[in-house]
Amino acid sequence: MTLKYLTQQLAKTIDEELMSQAGGFSIDQLMELAGLSVAQAIAKVYDNLKYPRVLICCGPGNNGGDGLVAARHLFHFGYKPNIFYPKQTKNELYQRLIVQCDNLNIPFTNNLSNQLKQSDLVIDAIFGFSFSGEIRAPFDQVIQMLKETKLPIASIDIPSAWDVEKGNINGRGFTPAILISLTSPKLCAKQYNGIHFLGGRNLEKKYDLQLPLYPGTDQVIDITNVSGEKL
C-alpha cells in the first residue's frame, strides 16, 4: 500500500469537485461522514471508559463542523463530549449542527483552560486543509494551550497551526497523538510519526489516489507506518 499525499491546491480541488454537480455530494453528507470517521477512529484508540471526557475544540470553518458532527457521534458511542467553539459561524448548517448537539445536552464551554483540566482527550478541529497565513485571536491562545497540555490530542485532517504542506514550521503547532486524515493525507503528514487514520471512502475512482481497501464496514482505516509519496 502506498499513499498519495495531497498538496493544498489538490485537496481544495478535490473538495470542490466532490461538491460540484459532477461530484453530487452536499456538504451535509460529506461532513456527516467525516465526523463519523473521526469518532470511529477515536473509539478504536481511546476506550470510552478510560477516556470518557472528550473536549472538542472547533474552529470557524469546515474542520470545526467535522468536530461538531464527531461530538454527536462520540456521545452516541458512550463518551461525554464537551465543545469549545469560540467563533461560531452564523451559517445555517453550523447552526443546525449546534442544535443537534444541544438536543443531546452536549455542553458547550467558554473556558478552555478549565475544561482542559476536566478532560481525558482533546479533539483538534480548529483548522483544516484550507488553512494558511497567520493564526488569529482567539486561536493563537488556543493553540498555545494545546501545545502546553499533557492530554492526548487527536487532530482532524491536519494538526492545526501546521502548514498544510510544510508541516510544523517554526514549531508553531503541536504534535498530536492521532491524526485522522480525510480523503487522503496532506503533504504535511509526511512529517507525522504518530497514530494515523484515514477516513472518507468517496473518491476511489478518481485522481489515482490509490486509496487502501477499508476493512469491513468501517469508515476509517489505520495507516500508521504506511509509506506514501506526493501526488
Next chain:
Amino acid sequence: MTLKYLTQQLAKTIDEELMSQAGGFSIDQLMELAGLSVAQAIAKVYDNLKYPRVLICCGPGNNGGDGLVAARHLFHFGYKPNIFYPKQTKNELYQRLIVQCDNLNIPFTNNLSNQLKQSDLVIDAIFGFSFSGEIRAPFDQVIQMLKETKLPIASIDIPSAWDVEKGNINGRGFTPAILISLTSPKLCAKQYNGIHFLGGRNLEKKYDLQLPLYPGTDQVIDITNVSGEKL
C-alpha cells in the same frame, strides 16, 4: 429491553420534528445515516463473497433515497450493487444521489425480471412509513415479482406493500428475510418474525422511545426476538 412500535402518525411527526428547526437535521444527513445503517445491517447478515450481487429496488420517495445511499455504501463494503429505480424523482437531492452512484459505476437496470436472475440478494427500498392507499404501477408488478422471487429480501423500514400499522393485509406483500427498522419499529413490525435490525441513533432523548444501547460504533443493532409495545 422493550421496543416502542410507532403508529404511522407518530413516525411522521418524529420525522418532521427531526428536520424542523428544533431538530436541526437536514434530509441529506438523515438519509446518509439511514442508508449507512441499512448497508451495515446487510453486511452483518450477508457476506460479500457469498452474496456479492445486491439488487436495490428503489421507490419514488425517501425509502428509495435510503436505498440509493445504501447502494453506495455497499459498493464501498465490497458488494456489487445494481439499482432498479423506475420512478426517478426530479428533486435535486435524488439527482445527486444518482450522480454519486454513477461516479462509482454502479449500474442502473430497467429490467427487473432479468436482474433478479443475476442477483444474490434484494433490497426492498420501495415504500416506507408514509405509504398508504393503493399500489400504483409499476410498483404493483414490482411487488408481484418480489413475492415470487426465491432470493432473500431485506426491507428498509417496513416491508413494502404492508400496511404501516396493520401489516401484510390480504397477503398483499411478501415477508422479507431481514427488516431494518429506522429510528424505532413501526406497528406492522409486530407481525414480523424474521431477522430484525434497528438503525438510527438520533432520538434517544425524546418521545420516550426507550431505544436500546447500540454496540460499539455500529449504526445498527440486532433486535430480533426483542419484544415491544405500542407507543
